[in-house]
Amino acid sequence: MQQRQAESEQGQRRRPEPPDWTVELGIGAGRPPIQVHAGDCHMAGKRRRPVDxxxxxxxxxxxLRPCTHWTAPPAARTAAARPAPGGRSAPTGRTRAG
Structure with a gap:
């Protein structure tokens, strides 16, 4: 039992950090990008790749559409309320909890 617990703890320590951002990819030729997700977003599909x-x-x-489940941190919501050049609002960054 102790060996199993030690192996589990070792696996948790060695697990790589999730990427800050991912892009969900479509189906078909070229797999075009569909949505941008936060790296730890549970709504990102199986077809995705990390992006900086x-x-x-x-x-x-x-x-490209942002994930519909993304909640901006308060500072980004304030910045996103101001229209960016071109008339679009875009997140200015993302903070990671923990």
Whole structure:
């Protein structure tokens, strides 16, 4: 029993951090991106790939939809309330709890 618990704890320590952002990919030729998700979002589908903050921001400004379940931190909500150049609102960043 102790060995099983030790192995479980070791697995938890070695687990990689989730990416800050992911992009959900579509079905079919080229698998076009569908939505941008926070890295730990439970609504991201199985077809996804990690992206850095700059690519996530570029995808959003190019018109890709953000996840409908994303809740911006208060500072980002304030910034998102102001229209960005081009008339779109986009998150300015993401904070990670924990």
């Amino acid at each position: 903050r700059d690519e996530a921001r570029r995808l959003l400004t190019d018109g």
